[in-house]
Amino acid sequence: xxxTSLFVAAAILGVATVQAADIDSYKHSIEQxxxxxxxxxxxxxxxxxxxxxxWLQPGANRVGSAADNDIVLSAGPAHLGVVTLAADGGxxxxxxxxSGATVDGKAVTDATLVDDLHAxxxxxxxxxxxxxxxxxxxxxxxxxxxRVKDTQAPTRQHFLGIDAFPIDPSWRxxxxxxxxxxxxxxxxGSVIGTIDKYPVPGKLEFTRDxxxxxxxxxxxxxxxxxxxxxxxxxxSGKETYGAAxxxxxxxxxxxxxxxxxxxxxxxxxxxxxFATCPLAPPENRLDLRVTAGEKNxxxxxx
Numbered sequence: 001x002x003x004t005s006l007f008v009a010a011a012i013l014g015v016a017t018v019q020a021a022d023i024d025s026y027k028h029s030i031e032q033x034x035x036x037x038x039x040x041x042x043x044x045x046x047x048x049x050x051x052x053x054x055w056l057q058p059g060a061n062r063v064g065s066a067a068d069n070d071i072v073l074s075a076g077p078a079h080l081g082v083v084t085l086a087a088d089g090g091x092x093x094x095x096x097x098x099s100g101a102t103v104d105g106k107a108v109t110d111a112t113l114v115d116d117l118h119a120x121x122x123x124x125x126x127x128x129x130x131x132x133x134x135x136x137x138x139x140x141x142x143x144x145x146x147r148v149k150d151t152q153a154p155t156r157q158h159f160l161g162i163d164a165f166p167i168d169p170s171w172r173x174x175x176x177x178x179x180x181x182x183x184x185x186x187x188x189g190s191v192i193g194t195i196d197k198y199p200v201p202g203k204l205e206f207t208r209d210x211x212x213x214x215x216x217x218x219x220x221x222x223x224x225x226x227x228x229x230x231x232x233x234x235x236s237g238k239e240t241y242g243a244a245x246x247x248x249x250x251x252x253x254x255x256x257x258x259x260x261x262x263x264x265x266x267x268x269x270x271x272x273x274f275a276t277c278p279l280a281p282p283e284n285r286l287d288l289r290v291t292a293g294e295k296n297x298x299x300x301x302x
Contacts, residue, residue, distance in 0.1 A: 027167045030262050047268040048156035052148035056085045075133040075150050101130040115139040140276055141194040160299040171261040171292035175206040177252035186218050188278040191269055216283050232280035233290040240295055241270040244280035264293025
């Protein structure tokens with residue numbers, strides 16, 4: 001009897017030890033993910049380096065830091081050059097002879113500009129560099145804008161770090177996957193007023209606190225190996241960023257998907273007013289307090 005009791009106690013202790021080790025390993029993996037997130041955010045070309053988003057008008061747009069330009073930059077030479085936007089959407093830049101600027105690292109006098117939409121999946125948009133700053137053109141619903149970055153941006157130099165809820169393994173949820181009907185899409189608005197349609201590969205169904213919830217992922221870019229979720233919840237606008245938080249998931253396996261809210265993170269708009277982030281669609285506004293993932297950014301002033 002004593003030996004049996006000791007065996008049972010040891011077995012129970014062994015299970016507890018394994019579970020504790022699993023939890024420690026899981027928390028460590030989330031901490032590593034968080035560290036990678038900060039590294040990407042604070043990279044010289046990361047979201048914290050944004051210093052401007054300037055929309056082009058049809059025709060000639062004089063660009064530079066001097067007040068007499070059509071587009072006034074917060075960094076760079078007084079007169080950088082002229083960006084011409086043609087009626088067909090094509091763009092060309094002619095650099096001022098004294099600007100010292102480069103196009104894709106080359107000292108040229110003029111060049112065609114290719115925006116991020118038309119550069120292709122394996123290429124980058126044309127980048128115009130000047131000192132510690134640079135810009136490239138983005139296309140948002142047909143509007144062309146200069147996305148301006150600076151490695152010396154105040155948002156990057158004075159980054160206050162990321163606050164997050166305590167890592168909680170219970171927010172790593174195994175959800176049921178329900179495949180979508182062919183051609184199903186989800187509309188998502190953005191902070192700049194555009195509305196985009198994204199393909200929906202399926203629906204996630206999960207239970208929390210005895211209640212049933214559903215959430216829709218989308219395919220952000222054709223060929224992506226992960227699905228993208230833009231969601232809001234009862235913490236949004238309070239403990240967490242009001243417009244949305246982001247989350248990526250792996251495709252389903254055996255009809256299940258791991259939905260790990262400990263990896264929920266803030267969109268770039270939480271850190272800078274110069275991003276063009278999507279907003280949580282009505283379908284993904286959860287009547288639930290998701291107390292996991294990133295909280296509001298302390299340094300936000302917009």
